[in-house]
Amino acid sequence: MPVRKASRFTAVFIGGSGYHNDSGPPCRYPPARVRVKRMRSDVIAAQKRLGRKTVVALPVHYPAELFTAMDVHVVELWGPPGPPRGPDAGRIQPYVCAVVRNALAFLAHGGARDADALLFPHTCDSIQGMATLVPDFGGWGKPVLRYFHPKGEDRPAARELIRAELASLSAALERLTGRTLDTHRLAQAVALHAEIHRLRGALLSRRSCLALTDPELYRLLRRGEYLWPEDHLSELVEAAKLLGGEPVRTGVPLMVTGYVPEPMTLLDLLESAGAFLGADDYAAVGRRVPLRAPDDGDDPLAILAARPFALPPCPTRGNGRERRMDHLESLYRGAGAAGIVIHVPKFCEPEAFDVPAIRSRFAKIGAPQLFLEGELEIRLSGQAATRIEAFVETVRAGRAAS
Numbered sequence: 001m002p003v004r005k006a007s008r009f010t011a012v013f014i015g016g017s018g019y020h021n022d023s024g025p026p027c028r029y030p031p032a033r034v035r036v037k038r039m040r041s042d043v044i045a046a047q048k049r050l051g052r053k054t055v056v057a058l059p060v061h062y063p064a065e066l067f068t069a070m071d072v073h074v075v076e077l078w079g080p081p082g083p084p085r086g087p088d089a090g091r092i093q094p095y096v097c098a099v100v101r102n103a104l105a106f107l108a109h110g111g112a113r114d115a116d117a118l119l120f121p122h123t124c125d126s127i128q129g130m131a132t133l134v135p136d137f138g139g140w141g142k143p144v145l146r147y148f149h150p151k152g153e154d155r156p157a158a159r160e161l162i163r164a165e166l167a168s169l170s171a172a173l174e175r176l177t178g179r180t181l182d183t184h185r186l187a188q189a190v191a192l193h194a195e196i197h198r199l200r201g202a203l204l205s206r207r208s209c210l211a212l213t214d215p216e217l218y219r220l221l222r223r224g225e226y227l228w229p230e231d232h233l234s235e236l237v238e239a240a241k242l243l244g245g246e247p248v249r250t251g252v253p254l255m256v257t258g259y260v261p262e263p264m265t266l267l268d269l270l271e272s273a274g275a276f277l278g279a280d281d282y283a284a285v286g287r288r289v290p291l292r293a294p295d296d297g298d299d300p301l302a303i304l305a306a307r308p309f310a311l312p313p314c315p316t317r318g319n320g321r322e323r324r325m326d327h328l329e330s331l332y333r334g335a336g337a338a339g340i341v342i343h344v345p346k347f348c349e350p351e352a353f354d355v356p357a358i359r360s361r362f363a364k365i366g367a368p369q370l371f372l373e374g375e376l377e378i379r380l381s382g383q384a385a386t387r388i389e390a391f392v393e394t395v396r397a398g399r400a401a402s
Helices: 008-012 032-049 064-069 087-091 098-108 125-138 156-177 183-205 214-225 229-240 265-273 300-310 321-334 349-364 382-401
Strands: 053-057 072-076 117-121 144-147 252-258 275-282 340-345 369-374
Touching: 032 053, 032 072, 053 156, 064 072, 064 156, 064 183, 064 300, 072 156, 087 098, 098 125, 117 125, 125 144, 144 156, 156 300, 183 214, 183 229, 183 300, 214 229, 214 265, 252 321, 252 382, 265 275, 265 382, 275 321, 321 349, 340 349, 349 369, 369 382
Parallel strands: 053 072, 053 117, 117 144, 252 275, 252 340, 340 369
Antiparallel strands: none
């Protein structure tokens, strides 16, 4: 694939948004992992100068609109990747996923010392359990927030539970910030995040028409994990200007399903092998983009209560397995994908439970599959890189023969 000259827009995002080291020849910039840590620290410092509190949020789903309305800056913690930042990872079982082990070590080592509070969504038992472990093992003396989202399908009791959780979380944020939740500001925040979701959805669904490489696109999307929402929106608006009417990606279109795109060098390897991600089902990315806008009038709390049920099916929310398989197959066919990459963290129970069903469903439709299991490494092993190259070549040959 010919190398495209970097645009002004591309250069803005070359620093990346994942905790990874760039591959390739040496350059005058420090490694991306160092740059990202510095960028996140700089962003936190800038938001604090504006008088905003900072909350570090564990994955995956939480009402970001509520934090924006309360003028609270959220920084997400997906690990971070690489070896644990301290010995405290050894305080929990070795069969707990790397996201939890690394996060515990990172927090206990003082990695979030500049934050004012921590948020633990009920993504899984391990993440929820960290709400107790961090104060005990990590010496965390700051507020610990929790958010429990209902499991299963939409029903009146589920919406009532969300309303109650929103009230509990907003009360905790009021204590943290010393201000009262304003309904008008919440409505503005809901509208702001709706526009962010719309643009993220457009960039992902029209991937083949976007003049950005996968590494560039995902670094942009993952900057939303720590930028102030209005700043992230400005970048998405600029990226959307690169969407054309005709496909510009000529490589092998693949679909990915998994938890988080780490190591980010996976994207570089797929790109160099001549493939691109035409469909995304990462929990950190595609599964957080609503399939439709919640139609619940003008009440922002009603919209927030309805929003989880407008999201793609996710095993961390206990959606029906068959419904999820139907969604994945529809996503695959709609993107014209030629193969699927199943990329999950080792010991991640919600993701692992669905892997047999995914493999069975895609085997029935004759889709080539590549299964990758990792532990948030800084970069993929040489063996994994070889498997990726061989997979892309096999898919390419199959397309040529059909």
